[in-house]
Amino acid sequence: MAFGLFKKSDKKQEVSSGPHYYDLTVKKLVEETKDSISLVFEQPASGKLKYKSGQFLTLIANVGGKEVRRAYSLCSSPFVDEDLAVMVKRVDNGLMSNWVPSNLKPGQKMKVLEPMGQFTTEFAKENKRHLIMFAGGSGITPMMSILKSLISQEPESICSVIYCNRDVDSIIFRNTLDQIQTEFEGRVHVIHILDNAPMNWQGYSGLLSKEMLVKLFERIPDWGLDKTTYLMCGPEGMMKNVDTLLKELHIPQEKTFKESFVTGVIDKEKKEEVKAAVKAGNTSHEVTVRYDGQEYKFVVEPNRTILETALDQGIDLPYSCQSGLCTACRGRAISGKVKLDEEEGLSQSERAEGYVLTCVGHPITDDVVIEIG
Ligand SMILES: Cc1cc2nc3c(=O)[nH]c(=O)nc-3n(C[C@H](O)[C@H](O)[C@H](O)COP(=O)(O)OP(=O)(O)OC[C@H]3O[C@@H](n4cnc5c(N)ncnc54)[C@H](O)[C@@H]3O)c2cc1C
Ligand code: FES
Structure with missing residues (x-):
């Protein structure tokens, strides 16, 4: 879900023939904390890989004889950094x-899928806005890219980062955040909240509560609702908590944008409910998928998703998380009805416009036609 001063763009991904895969060369691995590393790739010699701040790369590796794909948000900024980096x-x-971390070494190649994702915004030097970011643990990654791009591209915009972690040692990018805050004093505010704070900790600790949030908001500039956008990315519990608190503070839902990393965010009950309903119908349905100038027709059995069926048949459609979170598999159903196990990855307006996620989508009528890209 793109955010900011711009309306969500339905612009097609820049794809010319199937999903684009790249063999990127690992430049270095940087230990950020004891359990997190930045993985830095060289830009391909054949031409820079274009991406937007907030998007992710899908890493593809053969693990134990099986292809595994996972999404990792880029922490580099396309405006500031020469290389591509994920954490x-x-x-x-x-x-x-x-x-x-156990297998990759500098100089090695890694297969990746082109950058994707809607948790992004367009930058323009005339913008004057305040981004308030709530990050938890690895959720700082897309925020880091957006923060760097915002301060370099929008001289009049400001950013506040509220970053929750277990303890001091688990704060990822701590030094970089400190440096940015010092360099852009007055424009960047970083506030750390720890679950377990040491005795000498000057910052906040404990679960983010309404009282704490009100106090935090007093420490950062108030630019009014019109100019403020709230972003969140972190563990499920933290995201739910922040969501509830912002609602209690009467922040309208359309001012908040989320990126979910974990399938736990999925409402498991709902998933089972949809599966049961689709199965109870006990009917297979034919689906037409249009992608990249090709048209594919295949029958989806009850209890199988559209993506699973396509992959079984060797059809190379774009996908990453396979959990309804990342939107890499997003398409628009131009006819027919599709039930989704999980709708969290799509905004209300995307759903209203007919967007579906093939990785969690089941056809429930015979006339489903989906256009991807
Ligand atoms: C859009 C998007 C962007 C992402 N960006 C990042 C990023 O920048 N950095 C990053 O480290 N990860 C990121 N992730 C998460 C990442 O894609 C993987 O899910 C994560 O690294 C776990 O993969 P795995 O193969 O190691 O674990 P799996 O083998 O998939 O899972 C093993 C077990 O751990 C649980 N699990 C999976 N993920 C998590 C989690 N994050 N926390 C706790 N338990 C979990 C699973 O339910 C499972 O039980 C992102 C995910 C999405 C959808
Ligand atoms: S592959 Fe991530 S939402 Fe479908």
Whole structure:
């Protein structure tokens, strides 16, 4: 969901033949905390890979004999940084987040899917806005890119970063955030909140509450609702909490934009409900998918998603998280009805315009036609 002064763009991805894959060369791996690394890639010699701040790369690797894809938000800024960088935080027993730091070395190649994602905005030097970012843990990654782009491209805009972490050692990009705050004093405010603060901690600690948020808002400039946009990215609990608090403070829903990294955000009950409903219909439906100048027709069985069925048939459609979070598989249903296991990844207006996510989508009529890209 693009945010900011601009209306969400329905511009097509710049794709000319199927999803674009790149073999990027690893330039370096930088340890950010004990369980997170920045993975820096050289830009391809054949031409710079274009991306927008807030978008993600999909890393593709063979892990244990199986292709694994995962989305990682770019923390580099297309306006400021020469290289491309993502930040990977280790997840217990996670396939990709453990494979990357243990297997990748400078000079090696890594297959990636072109940058994608709607958690982004257009920058313009005449803009005058205040972005208030709520980040938790690895959720700082897209914020870092947006922050760097905002301060370099919009001299009159400002940014406040409210960053929640477990403890001091788990603060990712701490030095960079400090440096940016010092360099852009008055335009960038960084406030840390820790679950477990040390004795000498000068900042905030504990769960973000309404009282705490009111106090925090007193410490950062108030530019009024018109000029302020609220962004959030972090663990499910933190996002839900911030969402509730902003509602309590009467911040309209259309001023807040979210990026979810974790499938836990999905309402599991709803997913099961949709699956049960689709299965109860017990009917297969034919689907037509138009993508990149090609038209594909295939039958989707109950309890299978449109993307799963396409992949089974060797059709190379764009996708990344396969969980209804990242929108890499987004298409518009120009006819027929599609039920989604998960709708969180789409804004209300996208849903109203007929957008669907093939990775969590089931056709429930026979006339479904989806246009991707
Ligand atoms: C749009 C988008 C952008 C993302 N950007 C980033 C990023 O910048 N940096 C980053 O580190 N990750 C990011 N992620 C998450 C990333 O794609 C992977 O999901 C994450 O690294 C776990 O992958 P894995 O293969 O290691 O774990 P898996 O093998 O997929 O999962 C192992 C177990 O861990 C659980 N799990 C998965 N992810 C998490 C999590 N984040 N926290 C806690 N438990 C989890 C799973 O439910 C599962 O039980 C992003 C995800 C999306 C959708
Ligand atoms: S692949 Fe991520 S939303 Fe479908």
